[in-house]
Amino acid sequence: MASGPLIVGNNAAGGEGPIQTYDFAAGGEPVASFVPTGSIGNNGRGVEVIGNEVFYTELSGSSEGSDGIHVAPFNGGAGGADTRTLPNPRPGASIADLAASGGALYVTTGYGGEPPLQVFKLDPSSGAVLAGPINIGTPSTNSDGFTVLPNGNFLINNGDASCTYDQYDSSTGALISGTTIQVPEAGSCTGVDTDGKSLFFETDFSSFTQTDMSGTLVIRKVVSSNTVEDMSLIQTPTEVRPTTTGTTLSGENRSGESITVKEGVAVSDKATLSGENASRAGGEVTYKVYADSQCSTLAKEAGAVKVSTGTVPASEAETLAPGTYYWQATYSGDTANSPSKSACGSEVETVEPRTVIEVVSSHRAGNISLGSPFSVTATVMEGGVPQPARAVTFTVTGANPQSATSATDSAGHASFSYVGRKPGTDQIVVSLLDRKGNPVTSSPITQSWVPLPAPLLGKTVNVVVVSGVVFIKLPPGAHLSAVPPFGGAFDSLSKGVGFIPLSEARQIPVGSTLDTSAGIVELTTATAAAGKPQVGEFGAGIFTILQDRKQRGLVSLNVVNAQPPQKVCATLGKKAQAARRLSSRVLGRLNGNAHGKYVTRGQYSAATVRGTIWNVINRCDGTLTQVSRGVVSVRDFLRRKTITLHAGRHYLAKAR
Numbered sequence: 001m002a003s004g005p006l007i008v009g010n011n012a013a014g015g016e017g018p019i020q021t022y023d024f025a026a027g028g029e030p031v032a033s034f035v036p037t038g039s040i041g042n043n044g045r046g047v048e049v050i051g052n053e054v055f056y057t058e059l060s061g062s063s064e065g066s067d068g069i070h071v072a073p074f075n076g077g078a079g080g081a082d083t084r085t086l087p088n089p090r091p092g093a094s095i096a097d098l099a100a101s102g103g104a105l106y107v108t109t110g111y112g113g114e115p116p117l118q119v120f121k122l123d124p125s126s127g128a129v130l131a132g133p134i135n136i137g138t139p140s141t142n143s144d145g146f147t148v149l150p151n152g153n154f155l156i157n158n159g160d161a162s163c164t165y166d167q168y169d170s171s172t173g174a175l176i177s178g179t180t181i182q183v184p185e186a187g188s189c190t191g192v193d194t195d196g197k198s199l200f201f202e203t204d205f206s207s208f209t210q211t212d213m214s215g216t217l218v219i220r221k222v223v224s225s226n227t228v229e230d231m232s233l234i235q236t237p238t239e240v241r242p243t244t245t246g247t248t249l250s251g252e253n254r255s256g257e258s259i260t261v262k263e264g265v266a267v268s269d270k271a272t273l274s275g276e277n278a279s280r281a282g283g284e285v286t287y288k289v290y291a292d293s294q295c296s297t298l299a300k301e302a303g304a305v306k307v308s309t310g311t312v313p314a315s316e317a318e319t320l321a322p323g324t325y326y327w328q329a330t331y332s333g334d335t336a337n338s339p340s341k342s343a344c345g346s347e348v349e350t351v352e353p354r355t356v357i358e359v360v361s362s363h364r365a366g367n368i369s370l371g372s373p374f375s376v377t378a379t380v381m382e383g384g385v386p387q388p389a390r391a392v393t394f395t396v397t398g399a400n401p402q403s404a405t406s407a408t409d410s411a412g413h414a415s416f417s418y419v420g421r422k423p424g425t426d427q428i429v430v431s432l433l434d435r436k437g438n439p440v441t442s443s444p445i446t447q448s449w450v451p452l453p454a455p456l457l458g459k460t461v462n463v464v465v466v467s468g469v470v471f472i473k474l475p476p477g478a479h480l481s482a483v484p485p486f487g488g489a490f491d492s493l494s495k496g497v498g499f500i501p502l503s504e505a506r507q508i509p510v511g512s513t514l515d516t517s518a519g520i521v522e523l524t525t526a527t528a529a530a531g532k533p534q535v536g537e538f539g540a541g542i543f544t545i546l547q548d549r550k551q552r553g554l555v556s557l558n559v560v561n562a563q564p565p566q567k568v569c570a571t572l573g574k575k576a577q578a579a580r581r582l583s584s585r586v587l588g589r590l591n592g593n594a595h596g597k598y599v600t601r602g603q604y605s606a607a608t609v610r611g612t613i614w615n616v617i618n619r620c621d622g623t624l625t626q627v628s629r630g631v632v633s634v635r636d637f638l639r640r641k642t643i644t645l646h647a648g649r650h651y652l653a654k655a656r
Contacts, residue, residue, distance in 0.1 A: 006031075007200065007208055008077065009191065009228030010047040010056055019047060019056060020226065021077030024200070024208055027221040032077025036070060045144065045229040046098035047191075048105065049074050050124055051335070054232075055086075055105060057095045069095065069107065069127065086127030089120040097191070097230045101148035102308025103282035103334070104130060108146045108156070117143060119154060119173070134173045139166070144229055145192045145201070149213075150279040150309055153179075155199075161188035163203070165215075181215035191231030196279045202228045243275035243340045245285070245331045247347050250314075257347050263354035263383060266317035269302060269347065271329035277336040279310045284332040287315035289325050295344035299325055307331070322353040322383045353383025355434040357392070357442035367450045368420070371464030371505035371522065374447055375417040378408075378430040386412030392432045399424025399449060419464070420449035452507050455533060457526035458549035461512070464505045466537060468519025471499035475511030513544045513560060516590075527553035527596065536594025540615070543590050543600075554597045561588035561603070561618055569620035583621035591615040605653035608633045612647075622654040 007022045020030040036056060046057040046069070054074040068088045073080035088095060089107065096111035105124040110117045117139060120132035136143075136156060145157035145165060153167040153176060163186045167179035183189050186203035193200050198218060203209045206225050210218040249259045251267035261267060271285050287302035288295075303316035315329075327347035333339035362375040376394065380387040390408045394416035406414040420426065426449070430442040452462045463472075499515050514521060520539035525547060527534050534553065542560040547553070568585050590600055595611040602616045602623030612630025616623060625634045627645045634643045636653040643651050 005195065005200075006077070006234040007193075008047055008049050008054065008074075008232045008234065009202065009226065010045065010230050019054060019077075019079060020228070022208065022223055024210070024221055027208075027223050029224050030077075034077070034079030036072050036079065037081045045096050045111065046107065047230045047232055048098035048100050049232045049234055050100050050103075050105065053083075053124070054079065055098055055124065057098070069098070069105075069122075071124075086122065086124075089122060089127070089129050090118060090133065093118075096144055097146035098232075099147045099193070100124075100232070101152075101280070102311070103306070104308060106146075106148055106154075108136075108143070109133075111142060111144065117156075119146075119170075134170065136168055136173045138175050144190045146230075147192045147194055148309070149194060150196045152309055152311065155181075155192060155194075157189060157192070161190055163187070163189040163201075165189075165192065181211070183209060183211065183215065184217040185209070185220060190229050193231055193233035195233055196277075200231070200233050202231050240333075240336060240338050241276040241278075243273050243278055243281070243331060243333070243337045245329050245340045245342045246272045246274065247327065247329045247342045248272075249327060249347055249349055251317075251349075258349070260350040260352060262352055263322050264319060265351075266319045267349055268317040269315040269327045269329060271312040271315075271331070271342065273307070273310055273312060273331060273337070273340075275337060281307050281310045281331075281334055281337045283307045283334040283337065285312050286330045286332075287327065288330070289318060289320070289327050289349075290344075291323070291325065293326050293345035293348075295326060295328050302327070307334075320349070320351050322351045325349045325351070353385075355387070355432070355440045356381045357430050357432065357440060359428070359430050359442045359445050361445055361447070367448045369505040370420055370423060370449050370451045371462075373417050373419050373465070373504060375415060376428055376430075376445055377413055377415045378442065380408050380412045380414070380432065382434075386410075388412060390414075390432055392430050394428060394430055396426050396428050398426035400426050419466075420447070423449050423451055425449075452505055452524075454531075455507065455524055455526045457528070457553065458547050459510055460507050460526075461510060461545050461547070461555075462505070462507050462524040462533075463502065463514065464522040464524075465502055466520040466522050466539075468516070468539070470502045470519040470521055471515040472502040472506075472508065473499045473513045473515075475509060475513075478509050478511065508545075510545060510547050513542065514538075515542045517541060517562065523555070523594075525553070525555050525596070529553075534594070534596025534598075536592060536596060536598060538590060538592050538594070540591040541589040552597075554599060556599050556601060557590060557592070558601045559588045559590050559603070559616055559618055563587050565620065583619070585620045587618040587620065589615060589617040602653070604637055604655060605651075606635045606637070608635070619652075620655070622652045624650060624652045626650040 005024050007024050009020050018033040018035045021032040023031050048055045052074050054072050056070050069086040070082050071084045072082045090109040093109045093114045094111045096108045099106040105122045107120050117136040118133040121130045139158045142160040143156050147155050152170050155165050158164045163183040165181045167176045183201050189201050191202040199211045201209045207222045209220045248270050252261040252265045269287050273281050286304040289300040291297040291299040302318050305313040328342050330341040358379045380390045388410045392414045393405045395403045399422045400420045408414045426447050428445045434440050455462050516539040522537050524533050524535050544558045546556040593613045599606050599608045600616045603618045604623040607616050607625045609632050613628040614632050615626050629647050632645045634651050
């Protein structure tokens, strides 16, 4: 029975060379040998034992090993007939050495002056390429010593039978500086393998040399003369060692055994294996997520990964609903490592409800006219539940910067409305602080403002609702064609009879009547000076807008009584006493604040202004004009005289 690790070598002597098995501790002659059925001339260079299968290459004609990788049963070194042949991953180039790591088969190709030296990672069952080719940059293509180290790097000698070895990055093939090993007390070296603690080299075709991982001599064992070109190390007996599975959760730039993340954040798990043989572990790790700390209620499966040389890939990233979850990683074990799993309840993921702000606009898509109101509604949700009484801030940046704060209602809604006064584009965002004081911001809504077309003298007037509720009535016989180019915007205005709400900035025809009893409008009208319109604000009553081109921009605002005098003002017979009491009853009125040429016509007088604040009130006893700023000329229709009023004065043009 073997007393130490076994070394399997491909004795590449002339003729049909056998695959020989040596007991390293005993040295001397092989303890087993067989001639593979697939050899031609001899069995070639590469050899590797995985489980109970031996993988080898052969010399075939003038091309060394170019016909593929043969697989035969190992049977403790007694061998057997080939069971299959894996394809050469680089057809036309020779295969030099074989190595195994993490359950995968590695091959070097390009021996015999066929640059570049390349490494492939293969599935040992099918020969499918799992990784590669990886170009190895610096050594000669005649390198004939190769293995995969526990750290994943490649160890390759510098040429045919060279005793100088270097490490190369297994992803890029780049030489790793400072890793050179010079095999001590040896003139020629070929095959190399490792048990994770030591390195074993074929030396001088008559011995095997053991060093530590840095290349310091441990022992040299003399064996019978041979021409071994590659070797495979087998630990005998293979003892299964315990393993421990540790885990770390990662997500939202956080990591640890327990983490807290916001709703919508993907979290992954990463297992690590520890144990005496864990550095060369293969097998599989399965990740699962449970809804309880006893790991009995499965919430989600997070994938299964292959373990290679003790390295465990991370799980799939999972996005979970708000709540508390418990992750667990389960290791399958392999021939040298026992199964294990992370402790149930040791990995805790807490998913906090995310505060989300959804913002929608109440306005149709596209540009809107200056002076029109624009509204947005924000809905605050936390874990899909509406959040009432949350303070949200609406911030407008761009052409019309401003901000406002509002509280959400029972449905989690909060609204904000403003009027764009300057042309350009605004961006509206809604923000709040979540329950931990962290800022939450909505996606932006963008709105562009464009001016109405310039008003036309005697034809059109631009009107904007400044505040309150305003109604409009088009003049008799008005048609859409009379208000180009915004005719299409008046569809709603031309339907039906009477007043309808005026909800946004419009260009309306002269002769229109506005009801501003509960609101204020801004009127922009043309003047005789091209490109210099006049602007004023009017409200508190009903009035008709008139403008005659012949009067060079003068705007006439005719007050319309909201109540008929014959029903309000009692003046005859027995009602004389009541008439005296009702003499100041208001029939209609109009407040004005304007710069330009305006005349406000009441029932018994007209007030002509040029930049002032005033009001005109139709009453049962006459028309009252009051001036708050500036100067107003009042024409009394019955008395046929004109009175000049200054700020703070008033005049009543009496009905009789």
